[in-house]
Structures are given as structure tokens and as C-alpha cells.
Amino acid sequence: MASFSSVIHFIWLDTNVNSSSNKELLTKMQQLNASTIGFTDKGECQRFIERGSESENKRCILIVSGSLGKELVPDIHSCDNLISIYVYCGNIEFHRQWANKYYKVTYHFM
Numbered sequence: 001m002a003s004f005s006s007v008i009h010f011i012w013l014d015t016n017v018n019s020s021s022n023k024e025l026l027t028k029m030q031q032l033n034a035s036t037i038g039f040t041d042k043g044e045c046q047r048f049i050e051r052g053s054e055s056e057n058k059r060c061i062l063i064v065s066g067s068l069g070k071e072l073v074p075d076i077h078s079c080d081n082l083i084s085i086y087v088y089c090g091n092i093e094f095h096r097q098w099a100n101k102y103y104k105v106t107y108h109f110m
Contacts (some may be wrong), residue, residue, distance in 0.1 A: 008083070009052065010036040012063045013045045013072065042072050051080045059083050064097035069105075077102045 003053050010033050016022055017018045017038040029033035031034040043060075052058035064072060066089030076082060085105045099105040 005080075007035050007057055007059065008033070009048075009058060009060045011039065011045060011060050011061065012036070013039045014069050015040050015068070016066050025062055027069065028058065046072060046076055049076050049079055049082060052079070063088070065089060068092065070095065070098050073102055073105065077104055098108065108110070 010029060012026060012029070014022065017026060017040055019105065022038075026036065026038045037048070039048070049060055049062070052060055058081055060079075062076075062082060062085045064085065064087055066087055069087045069089075073085060073087075077085075082104060085102070087095055087099055087105055
């Protein structure tokens with residue numbers, strides 16, 4: 001009998017992920033899920049997600065700022081291993097305009 005186990009990676013893309021307040025939150029997230037990774041570089045994050053789509057057991061949930069999400073989501077939305085995308089931003093109405101085109105974008109935070 002085949003065994004199906006999958007790792008869910010929480011991926012946080014934000015140019016300020018290493019700020020003191022975000023670093024503290026990232027550490028707490030890593031305590032809950034050791035597969036939590038913070039990225040500051042959009043290209044590096046995209047490569048990580050795309051490489052994961054080659055493997056059935058690397059599933060991803062992306063947490064991204066609105067501005068970076070607007071740039072990245074169109075390029076990665078079709079990746080099979082990407083479960084959902086959480087966009088947080090200060091201007092929900094602006095980001096809702098592009099985010100509504102993608103069914104994996106499920107929440108908008110302020």
C-alpha cells in the first residue's frame with residue numbers, strides 16, 4: 001500500500017520579513033510549523049514554489065504583501081502544489097482588483 005504524506009510549507013514573502021517585529025512572528029510561525037520559510041526576494045520565492053510543484057509532497061501556502069503579490073501571483077497561481085495565497089495589505093480595495101482574478105487568493109488582511 002502506497003503511503004501519501006505531504007509537507008505543507010508556509011511561505012512568507014515580504015521585503016520586511018526580517019524586521020524585528022516580523023522576525024518575532026516568523027519565529028512563532030516556525031514553532032508551529034517547522035516548514036515555515038521567510039523570503040525577501042520575489043525571484044527566490046518563486047523558484048522555491050516552482051521547484052516544489054515538481055514534487056507531490058511539497059505543498060505550499062503563500063503569505064504575501066499586496067504589492068509583491070500583485071507581481072508574483074500571476075506567475076505562480078497555476079502551480080499545482082500551491083494550495084492558497086493569503087494577501088495582507090493596507091489598501092484592500094486596490095489589491096482586491098487584481099486578486100479577485102485568482103481563485104487561490106482567499107483572504108485580504110489589513
